[in-house]
Amino acid sequence: MKLKDFPEEELFLQGSAACQGCPGSAAIRVAFKALGRNTVLSVIASCTSVFQSPFPVSALELPTLNMAFATGGATASGLSAAADRLVARGVLEEKPTILVWAGDGGTYDIGIQALSGAAERNADFIYVCYNNEAYSNTGTQRSGATPYAAWTTNTTKGKEEWRKDVAQIMVAHGIPYVATASLAYPTDMFRKFARAKEIKGTRYIEIQAPCPPGWKFPSSHTIKVARLAVQSGMWMLYEHEDGKTTYTAGTQRIIQGQSKLVPVEEYLRAQGRFGHLFSPERDEKRIGEIQRRIDHVFETLQFTHKMKEHIMDIEMAPPR
């Protein structure tokens, strides 16, 4: 699929209250195009609570229930159960897609219990975490998704801990579908939403969302930063279905050796939130720690890929 093949209908309307270069609004536009009108949306407290526009107007052309911070998984469970009853009674012909749209604060931190509970019950919904790696809506405080060494307003010398990985936590729940996505790879993102729509049960899609004011880069660089994140290995694109992880788009190309990892320094330098790693003096220790982690992950993946190809070669060789 190409960009020009995306449906023309806009379900995220013009005139939203989003910041310039907002990754959340760009992501929601693609998601809505992929999911279509037969979707019920719940927005969990996040920047999206604001950028959908204040009462009495709305940029969201889907029936939308704004809900409290910790409720994503539970809200979806209620919407889905009620929709099942409406289908059973013939009020609805077809069950709508239940979509939860939450940020990383609402997913990694305050909302992980409700999400985990709903996933364990395999409630029938798509959960989206648009991950801008901080509490951007409240002015950029650290979250469980904030990467190591990143500046936030309450990690002024850089976060001391490594981020957790909720996508992998969702994989560990054994739900039918988990995917990660990037704004720089919209067709990959669209395809993942379209695939998720076809599946029943809990589906989790996490989109990295580079936030210009929070990460401190020009608002015209959102896509560029998103692409560098994938190219440098700081953000990995994959989908997990039937117990199998498949790497996609830019991440797949690196693993398969079609493109090389960009040094993480390029990604870090593109953002003011890592500025203290380069000025007043270069912080070799922390830059090196970040690079080594990425290298370790990709060396393992590349090795596994080569081994698999090798085994496939053996299997596919004609019998002697």
Next chain:
Amino acid sequence: MRLVETGNHVAAWGVRLARVEVVSAYPITPQTQVIEEISRFIDEGEMQCEYIPVESEHSAMAALIASAAMGVRSFSATSAHGLAYMHELLHWAAGIRLPMVMVNVNRALGPGWNIWCDHQDTLAARDTGWIQIHCASHQEILDTVIQAYRISEDPKVNLPVMVCYDAIFLSHNYMQVEIPSQEDVDRFLPPFRSLWRLDLHHPLTHGSVIYPDDYEEVRYSMFRGMENAREVVKAAAREYRETVGGYHGELVDAYGIEDAEHALVAMGSMASEARVAVEALREAGHRFGLVRVRSYRPFPVEECRRLLAGLQKVLVLDRSISFGMEGPLYSEVKASLYGHGDAVIYDLVTGLGGRDVTYEFIAENAVAALEGRLDAGSVWPSVRLNRHHLVSKSGVERLGSKGGAR
């Protein structure tokens, strides 16, 4: 059909007869039997209902709100810590102006795990915008759960209703109840209706950012809905009596008040004991009556004035305490009577954490009030020191002796 059942199982019968379609709940003693029984009804095909076994009460209330927003009749049940845990969403549920019903089994809050009767949990949720109806018998639990949907779904109200009843005394003890026929309940309770819902054909956005220019009107509309609920609660009680049978009073349930000179005021199971106390006091020549507050929100202000303002002494029984003030029911009764009549109003804070309150105890304190031996303000006449209180003895003693430790 006549059953001898626990209050919890009776509540489940009310949910079943109300044709509830989504139940979301989390186990907590002493409520758990409500959802166990509902779960059994569903498994045995007696209810066409989705049951969501959520992982917390916060999630129970979120799922309840969401299913109501989809336009489906929904129910939850909780108690004490569960109610406290969902407090944020109690506000959300009322603010969203959607009908829903929840049972709260009145129970004490920790620390010190106590699964027994206490009104602290419920009264701490007083200002969330939920209608609160307190029951005093098993039959009233059943009838009130059904009435609660009628009240909540009334277009003039559109606020959630909490049906409250006392831990153990009502939740776990067995009493006889008359289960009405489904046909009668269907005649009383029309299919689910709500002001708005999430509609795929008419998408709307609910609950986005709202500025000071509009917020106050939202709160005012809730205030109006709660005021309207006064008449709706009364009408529901009357029409239920006509259509289904069974009547437990309206905003209040008065007993022996017509010729009374003095009155007791109480809620829940303690009011049943107070009724026996009224008999005992009358036998001793003291003309007492009883006002049982059934609807705590909306509070029966007019009823209190009409029934209590002309009396001489009013003794309120509080099963909770507003720290730094007094018993909450006492405050409400006094506020209702302010500027109306000369009744002297007393308050017993007693029965906390399930401590037994006997009719003899109530009568004894009522006589003390008549004889001028009871201090004004909230007193704690059942507080006493045991040997095992020795560790905290000095602390308790520092509470002072005014109507307190003896």
